[in-house]
Amino acid sequence: MSTINDFSGYQPTWCPGCGNWAIGVAVKTALVQLGFDPSSVTAVFGIGCSGNANDFLNCYGFHALHGRAIPAAIGIKIANHKMPVLVLSGDGDSYGEGGNHFLHACRGNHDLTVIIHDNCVYGLTTGQAAPTAKKGYVSKSTPNGIIENPVNPLALALTQGATFVSQAFAGDTPQLIDIIKKAVRHKGFSLVNVLQPCISFNKINTYGYYKEHTYKLDNDYKRDDYRQALEKASELNEEKFPLGVIYEVDRPDFTGELPQLDGEVLTEKKRFTGFDLLIKEFI
Amino acid sequence: MEKTLWKIGGEAGYGIMTTGLAFSKIASRSGYRLFDCTQYPSLIRGGHNTYEVVFSEGEVSSTKKKVDCLICLNKETYDLHKTRLHKESLVIFDPDDVNAGDEGKKIPVPFKKIINELAGQAIMANTVALGASVAALGGQEGVLMKVLEDQFLDKGKTVIELNQKFAKAGYDYVVKNYRSSVKHSLQGVTSKDEQLVITGNESFSLGSVMADCRVFVAYPMTPASSVLTVLAGWQNKTGMVVRHAEDEISVINTAIGASFAGARSAVATSGGGFALMTEGISLSGITETPLVVFIAQRPGPATGMPTWTEQGDLLFTVHSGHGEFPKIVLSAGDVEEMLDLTLQAYNLADIYQTPVFVLSDMLLSESHRTLSKTTVDRLVKEYSVNRGKSLAKTNGERYLRYRLADDGISARLPVGTKGFYYQANSYEHLEDGHTTEESSTRKQQVDKRQKKAEAYIKNDFRPPRIYGDIDSETVFVTWGSVKGSVLAAMEALASFGKKTALIHFTHLYPLDENRIKPFFSKEKRYILVENNSQGQLGKLLRQETGIEIREKLLKYDGRFFWPEEIVDYVNNK
Numbered sequence: 001m002s003t004i005n006d007f008s009g010y011q012p013t014w015c016p017g018c019g020n021w022a023i024g025v026a027v028k029t030a031l032v033q034l035g036f037d038p039s040s041v042t043a044v045f046g047i048g049c050s051g052n053a054n055d056f057l058n059c060y061g062f063h064a065l066h067g068r069a070i071p072a073a074i075g076i077k078i079a080n081h082k083m084p085v086l087v088l089s090g091d092g093d094s095y096g097e098g099g100n101h102f103l104h105a106c107r108g109n110h111d112l113t114v115i116i117h118d119n120c121v122y123g124l125t126t127g128q129a130a131p132t133a134k135k136g137y138v139s140k141s142t143p144n145g146i147i148e149n150p151v152n153p154l155a156l157a158l159t160q161g162a163t164f165v166s167q168a169f170a171g172d173t174p175q176l177i178d179i180i181k182k183a184v185r186h187k188g189f190s191l192v193n194v195l196q197p198c199i200s201f202n203k204i205n206t207y208g209y210y211k212e213h214t215y216k217l218d219n220d221y222k223r224d225d226y227r228q229a230l231e232k233a234s235e236l237n238e239e240k241f242p243l244g245v246i247y248e249v250d251r252p253d254f255t256g257e258l259p260q261l262d263g264e265v266l267t268e269k270k271r272f273t274g275f276d277l278l279i280k281e282f283i
Numbered sequence: 284m285e286k287t288l289w290k291i292g293g294e295a296g297y298g299i300m301t302t303g304l305a306f307s308k309i310a311s312r313s314g315y316r317l318f319d320c321t322q323y324p325s326l327i328r329g330g331h332n333t334y335e336v337v338f339s340e341g342e343v344s345s346t347k348k349k350v351d352c353l354i355c356l357n358k359e360t361y362d363l364h365k366t367r368l369h370k371e372s373l374v375i376f377d378p379d380d381v382n383a384g385d386e387g388k389k390i391p392v393p394f395k396k397i398i399n400e401l402a403g404q405a406i407m408a409n410t411v412a413l414g415a416s417v418a419a420l421g422g423q424e425g426v427l428m429k430v431l432e433d434q435f436l437d438k439g440k441t442v443i444e445l446n447q448k449f450a451k452a453g454y455d456y457v458v459k460n461y462r463s464s465v466k467h468s469l470q471g472v473t474s475k476d477e478q479l480v481i482t483g484n485e486s487f488s489l490g491s492v493m494a495d496c497r498v499f500v501a502y503p504m505t506p507a508s509s510v511l512t513v514l515a516g517w518q519n520k521t522g523m524v525v526r527h528a529e530d531e532i533s534v535i536n537t538a539i540g541a542s543f544a545g546a547r548s549a550v551a552t553s554g555g556g557f558a559l560m561t562e563g564i565s566l567s568g569i570t571e572t573p574l575v576v577f578i579a580q581r582p583g584p585a586t587g588m589p590t591w592t593e594q595g596d597l598l599f600t601v602h603s604g605h606g607e608f609p610k611i612v613l614s615a616g617d618v619e620e621m622l623d624l625t626l627q628a629y630n631l632a633d634i635y636q637t638p639v640f641v642l643s644d645m646l647l648s649e650s651h652r653t654l655s656k657t658t659v660d661r662l663v664k665e666y667s668v669n670r671g672k673s674l675a676k677t678n679g680e681r682y683l684r685y686r687l688a689d690d691g692i693s694a695r696l697p698v699g700t701k702g703f704y705y706q707a708n709s710y711e712h713l714e715d716g717h718t719t720e721e722s723s724t725r726k727q728q729v730d731k732r733q734k735k736a737e738a739y740i741k742n743d744f745r746p747p748r749i750y751g752d753i754d755s756e757t758v759f760v761t762w763g764s765v766k767g768s769v770l771a772a773m774e775a776l777a778s779f780g781k782k783t784a785l786i787h788f789t790h791l792y793p794l795d796e797n798r799i800k801p802f803f804s805k806e807k808r809y810i811l812v813e814n815n816s817q818g819q820l821g822k823l824l825r826q827e828t829g830i831e832i833r834e835k836l837l838k839y840d841g842r843f844f845w846p847e848e849i850v851d852y853v854n855n856k
Contacts, residue, residue: 080698
């Protein structure tokens with residue numbers, strides 16, 4: 001049985017009070033409670049404050065390019081589909097720079113647990129507006145207020161085919177741990193959108209703001225109702241943030257649809273040598 | 284050795300490509316060597332499509348100007364290509380559509396009437412014409428029928444018999460009406476060797492399977508697309524996972540992820556798609572993740588001319604990716620080189636843990652050529668998959684992914700190995716993979732990566748190959764598919780008594796100055812021949828070795844070199 005210490009790498013460099021701390025602890029706790037050890041998990045990191053967790057989390061890790069954590073994770077999953085693969089990424093990373101990859105990964109139902117640190121701001125580049133920032137948000141890059149509407153991550157994931165869509169709050173670690181565990185257990189594309197206050201650069205979306213604007217889904221909430229899930233997702237328009245698993249259904253994941261991968265993992269298969277089968281097409 | 288050129292032309296969408304390939308297989312199975320090429324606009328319907336096949340008892344490396352048998356499926360074909368006819372050329376056409384002039388010998392075949400009599404569709408004209416042309420060149424009916432059977436095997440008996448019926452009608456019409464005009468160039472010769480009729484793209488695909496590539500990712504882009512479709516078509520047999528991703532950025536990052544996790548991985552694209560991939564090239568460089576990148580060049584910039592040929596991306600490839608890191612650039616000049624270099628590329632990527640490029644161009648990518656099965660079998664037999672330095676575990680010490688080494692190569696440990704973990708990092712990193720910005724470590728890691736290029740020069744670089752007598756007064760210098768046109772030109776020049784040689788590069792970067800300079804040490808006429816406007820190999824040679832080739836024959840109109848224009852250039856300049 002592993003411990004949180006086994007998963008703990010370097011001391012994080014996040015700002016004191018940053019929501020990332022809670023996410024870091026929650027990821028490690030969830031992995032311990034699921035019975036994993038650092039050899040049995042792969043995590044792919046984006047670029048940003050969230051991605052810096054590469055040095056703080058012990059496991060097989062790939063620190064990808066900005067926006068490209070998801071396609072790298074897809075490749076890892078294809079090569080070794082029995083290995084749990086987590087993606088730790090930010091709102092700018094996966095909803096901005098890598099938005100195209102995000103929506104196509106939902107379509108493919110790739111079996112990844114995508115944990116997005118959603119703080120509505122670019123922290124590592126010191127405070128420009130992120131794609132999830134509320135319309136009118138004033139930042140260094142949008143001094144007159146951001147013109148665009150915010151991305152709706154939950155609605156985007158739902159409409160593009162994700163089979164597990166959830167939202168959590170960095171101010172509620174126990175619920176966050178529970179949701180991450182469910183997301184990792186789910187076979188298919190799992191989104192955990194974590195509302196995460198950036199105490200250094202975002203003076204709007206604070207802990208207090210989220211305490212006021214979030215609420216937990218009822219215990220009897222039906223997770224497999226697509227229309228209801230869409231309604232929950234659209235509450236963003238009224239600045240309401242439901243917390244919990246808003247949608248979960250079973251659908252074969254990408255590697256599950258590949259006949260090549262119905263047995264052992266790709267890297268362990270015997271080399272194909274029936275070249276004459278192919279050569280005869282050219283004769 | 285006498286060469287015969289068969290050519291068919293017509294509107295796009297009328298089966299020109301299928302008919303051309305059928306003719307190539309007929310020539311190959313009749314014992315001949317061949318080279319074919321196709322020209323077509325970037326359209327699905329309409330526009331002028333052509334397909335030409337040169338066959339001979341001896342090796343054929345290029346097309347030629349004079350057409351010996353021209354099939355005109357429409358009037359435009361005759362008008363556009365009549366200048367390539369000679370007195371003995373056979374011209375096959377439907378007299379109801381085409382009013383052929385005086386060039387060549389006319390073989391009118393009423394395609395439409397024959398089709399109507401057999402209650403067929405207009406598109407069958409190409410099949411009737413194929414049969415007619417095989418008869419006109421003295422080819423065997425049995426070979427024609429067997430090739431059609433194999434070509435339509437997947438489509439079932441009805442389709443096979445339908446095609447055979449129309450081909451036979453064309454064949455019989457010519458035998459009956461033009462017995463005295465029939466040639467013997469396709470009558471068949473004995474060949475010891477079974478031949479593959481294969482394109483550059485198919486050769487890369489076959490090589491990838493033979494090299495045990497397990498993950499292939501691509502986004503369609505002419506003229507690289509057929510690598511994706513061929514490998515996807517084979518995946519149920521080979522077990523390779525083929526992903527058609529949402530864009531080229533996803534393509535390269537997926538392949539890098541798969542390679543990090545232990546699967547041999549490759550991508551294929553053309554210039555525009557490669558431009559999107561370059562950040563990933565840099566990622567492969569710093570994370571030291573093996574990757575094979577196939578680039579089928581076409582004329583740029585931007586969308587350029589999608590279905591035409593050019594060698595415009597050599598320097599782009601050599602300099603691709605931000606930052607400084609080693610990369611290995613290979614380039615094939617024909618289908619045999621493609622197979623050989625593809626096999627090498629996968630081993631080099633694993634040995635040096637860095638991106639390895641295999642360059643092609645539209646002419647090589649889409650032209651078929653015969654390739655002896657004995658050669659293919661030999662290459663496979665001689666090949667062993669070399670995954671480079673790796674460990675199953677360590678001797679109790681801590682595993683360091685980026686451990687410093689004399690040759691710069693650190694051993695890999697499979698992701699998922701119990702009792703270990705490590706990270707590959709796109710940031711500059713310590714030997715163990717953790718991020719660093721410390722000055723001495725940074726310098727150590729840059730030097731470590733660069734040492735891999737030095738190790739490649741020492742252990743695996745291949746100097747250019749020499750064709751002809753290197754002591755000749757005139758020496759051509761090439762890379763890529765231009766080789767084929769130059770070899771054909773050299774053959775023609777030799778027949779006039781002019782001896783020439785060729786220095787042909789396949790390992791293009793990095794270059795070993797010491798092993799290249801001796802080839803350029805004499806005062807003689809070196810001619811750089813490239814399908815681009817800037818003489819990019821010339822620039823690269825000057826940059827890397829100080830060699831300067833002053834005389835350049837460059838072509839950049841999207842068309843390949845005719846051997847005849849190279850001959851004219853050499854004789855008249």
